[in-house]
Amino acid sequence: MTLSRFMADQLRKPSGWFGSAVMTRMLGIASRRVIRVTIDLLRPDPEDAVLDIGFGGGDSVLLLGQRTPRGSVTGVDFSPEMVAETARRVGKAPVRSRVRLCVGDASNLPFQPKSFDRILAVNTAYFWPDLTGVFTEVGRVMKPRGRFAVAIRPASQLRKVPYAKHGFNLYGADQLTTAMEACGMRVVLADHVDEGRRLSQIVVIGERGAA
Numbered sequence: 001m002t003l004s005r006f007m008a009d010q011l012r013k014p015s016g017w018f019g020s021a022v023m024t025r026m027l028g029i030a031s032r033r034v035i036r037v038t039i040d041l042l043r044p045d046p047e048d049a050v051l052d053i054g055f056g057g058g059d060s061v062l063l064l065g066q067r068t069p070r071g072s073v074t075g076v077d078f079s080p081e082m083v084a085e086t087a088r089r090v091g092k093a094p095v096r097s098r099v100r101l102c103v104g105d106a107s108n109l110p111f112q113p114k115s116f117d118r119i120l121a122v123n124t125a126y127f128w129p130d131l132t133g134v135f136t137e138v139g140r141v142m143k144p145r146g147r148f149a150v151a152i153r154p155a156s157q158l159r160k161v162p163y164a165k166h167g168f169n170l171y172g173a174d175q176l177t178t179a180m181e182a183c184g185m186r187v188v189l190a191d192h193v194d195e196g197r198r199l200s201q202i203v204v205i206g207e208r209g210a211a
């Protein structure tokens with residue numbers, strides 16, 4: 001197996017000792033800025049129930065917990081190693097009583113309809129086999145007037161990165177916007193954060209209607 005294939009597999013689903021020991025820290029460093037920027041744009045209220053899909057090393061779970069001091073944070077990730085590592089980190093943090101984490105797939109979210117005010121997915125949409133299938137699931141578990149933020153690195157950048165040739169689905173803001181609208185959400189923001197820099201990020205936010 002080549003190094004780029006190995007890294008692609010670990011980014012898609014961190015696993016084994018490498019996933020637990022290395023990917024957790026690597027993701028924390030690589031995603032710190034986009035996580036903070038995307039949560040700032042999503043603007044959770046202090047009492048919101050928030051869902052974090054594909055939370056990886058858990059930095060976003062901890063930050064969401066700080067931003068929702070009277071609310072709750074639920075995290076779902078299909079890597080058992082990431083759930084265990086993040087549970088270990090959260091267990092030492094003041095937010096621990098308001099966080100629950102579970103192993104689960106974005107395509108089949110293990111939650112009741114209309115459960116969440118805000119939903120976040122950072123650097124994970126590349127790995128979903130069916131974008132509209134996940135967006136439909138997100139729409140199902142989102143409360144009326146709920147908001148969903150997706151952040152990805154743009155296709156134009158990832159095309160130059162060797163590991164992204166191994167099974168990544170690449171998108172631009174237009175494709176995320178079209179898929180959200182096809183799933184009944186109104187797109188309230190489509191931003192190219194840090195455009196022109198070496199590492200930039202597309203952030204698209206959709207809102208569910210009042211019904």
Ligand SMILES: C[S@@+](CC[C@H](N)C(=O)[O-])C[C@H]1O[C@@H](n2cnc3c(N)ncnc32)[C@H](O)[C@@H]1O
Pocket residue numbers: 011012013014027028031035053054055056057058060076077078079082104105106107121122123124127128
């Ligand atoms: C590149 S990591 C990003 C982690 C974190 N959001 C960040 O920005 O640092 C992708 C994460 O999404 C998770 N993931 C990928 N596909 C998934 C799916 N279909 N359902 C749930 N989790 C998924 C992986 O296990 C991994 O933890």
